[in-house]
Amino acid sequence: MVRHFLSLADQSPEELRALLEIARQVKLNPPAFASACRGQTLAMIFQKPSLRTRVSFEAGIFQLGGQGVYLGPKDIQLHRGESLRDTGRVLSRYCDGLMARVYAHQDILDLAASSTVPVINGLTDLLHPCQVLADLLTIQEKRGQLTGLKLAYVGDGNNMAHSLLYGGAQFGMTVSVVHPRGYAPNPEIVTNARQLAANSGGAVLITEDVEEGVVDADVVYTDVWASMGQEAEHRERVQHFAGYQVNAALMAMARPKALFMHCLPAHRGEEVAAEVIDGPASVVYDQAENRLHAQKAILIRLLGRKHL
Ligand code: CP
Ligand code: NVA
Numbered sequence: 644m645v646r647h648f649l650s651l652a653d654q655s656p657e658e659l660r661a662l663l664e665i666a667r668q669v670k671l672n673p674p675a676f677a678s679a680c681r682g683q684t685l686a687m688i689f690q691k692p693s694l695r696t697r698v699s700f701e702a703g704i705f706q707l708g709g710q711g712v713y714l715g716p717k718d719i720q721l722h723r724g725e726s727l728r729d730t731g732r733v734l735s736r737y738c739d740g741l742m743a744r745v746y747a748h749q750d751i752l753d754l755a756a757s758s759t760v761p762v763i764n765g766l767t768d769l770l771h772p773c774q775v776l777a778d779l780l781t782i783q784e785k786r787g788q789l790t791g792l793k794l795a796y797v798g799d800g801n802n803m804a805h806s807l808l809y810g811g812a813q814f815g816m817t818v819s820v821v822h823p824r825g826y827a828p829n830p831e832i833v834t835n836a837r838q839l840a841a842n843s844g845g846a847v848l849i850t851e852d853v854e855e856g857v858v859d860a861d862v863v864y865t866d867v868w869a870s871m872g873q874e875a876e877h878r879e880r881v882q883h884f885a886g887y888q889v890n891a892a893l894m895a896m897a898r899p900k901a902l903f904m905h906c907l908p909a910h911r912g913e914e915v916a917a918e919v920i921d922g923p924a925s926v927v928y929d930q931a932e933n934r935l936h937a938q939k940a941i942l943i944r945l946l947g948r949k950h951l
Contacts, residue, residue: 647755647762648941651772651809652835656843659776659813665940666780666933673706676939679947681708686734687765688714688743688754690721691871695907696765696773699934700742700942707942712738731757740946746872761945763938768872769829771802773941774906775810777933781926782862784933785902790815790844795860795897797821797853797889798914799880800828803866803906808832808847812839819848821856823883853886853893860897863924864904865889865914881913890916894924902926 651659669676685704689697701711716722721730727745731754734741740761745751748769755762764772783789794811796804800822808828811818818836820828827849837847850856857863868884869877894901903915903924911917920927 645755645759645761646945647758647764648772648945649751649755649762649764650770651775651806651813652839654813656813659779659810662776662937662940662944663780663783665943666776666937667783669939669943670933670936676707676943678708679939679943680704680739681948683707683709683739683946684737685709685711685740685742685942685946686714686738687711688719688721688730688734688741688745689765690716690743690745690750691766693744693765695931695934696742696744699938700765703935703939704942707939707947709739709942709946727754728757730754731762732759735759740942763941763945766802768870769802769805769832770809771806771906772809773934773938774803774930775806776941777937778807778864778904778906778930779810779814780933780937781904781930782902784929785926786861792861793817793819793859794862794864795819795821795857796864796866797857797887797893798865798884799826799868799870800849801866801870803864804828805832807864808836809839812836812845812847813843815840815843815845817846817848819850819856819860821850821853821887823887824851825883854896857893857896860901862902862904863889863894863897866906867908867910868914884914888914888916889919891918891922894919900924904930907931 742763744765748767868880
């Protein structure tokens, strides 16, 4: 059975803890892992743009002794009708792993079903597990623990909200999603997250009430109001999300030393005020850095030489 990294709900809490531990070690001593993926090739399919995911995966596989091959939307035959299944079957004959950023989550499931090498989810419309693994590493570094903390996600019930629900629930955190009417997270994801939380001692709260969601939060998280592919809805979303901006007044509802987090890219003056993202509570660049370390842990786990 080929192992993939498609969703934080697919992994056991022990597997996730082990990944965070590898990430911690990789970050402490990168040269110790310089041959972990020697000679291995990672194909990187991007149907959407990317700064962090692209560069951190490409630098990460290189630093582990392997190489990445960037395949943008116009570089391969998908836009001319070649199926993802055929793409996955063919790439499996050349490469040791595939990383893909696609629109429909079903596309990454199809890719994984056809691939004979590990597939890593580099973001779909539904989930963004690599980002949240890096976020969990960041929270652990800053707070020394995950279990028992409260993370309040304020904004669109999107791929980030979903993966934070899964990641937080796996680690016994309380995750609240605070959203405007009409932008709730996917009910199936919420049900799954509640099940994970029941097993871990965590909790899930979905609310439209900002104060209810943010009170006592150790971490306040937000993301863009219009995700990639929703550009045409940007103007109406800015209206619907008024009142859900993370600014100093909203941060004051959380715990006094609460962290501010954002997966980036950010839009200052929309989902977050500059005073917050550029202020002392913000750890957004540490999060971005931790993409590199967390993804190296994933690569070592899935592609790494057997003794690791
Ligand atoms: N956070 C994140 O995934 O950024 P990119 O879209 O730039 O990869
Ligand atoms: N929700 C955002 C996340 C970007 C990293 C998007 O999908 O565009």
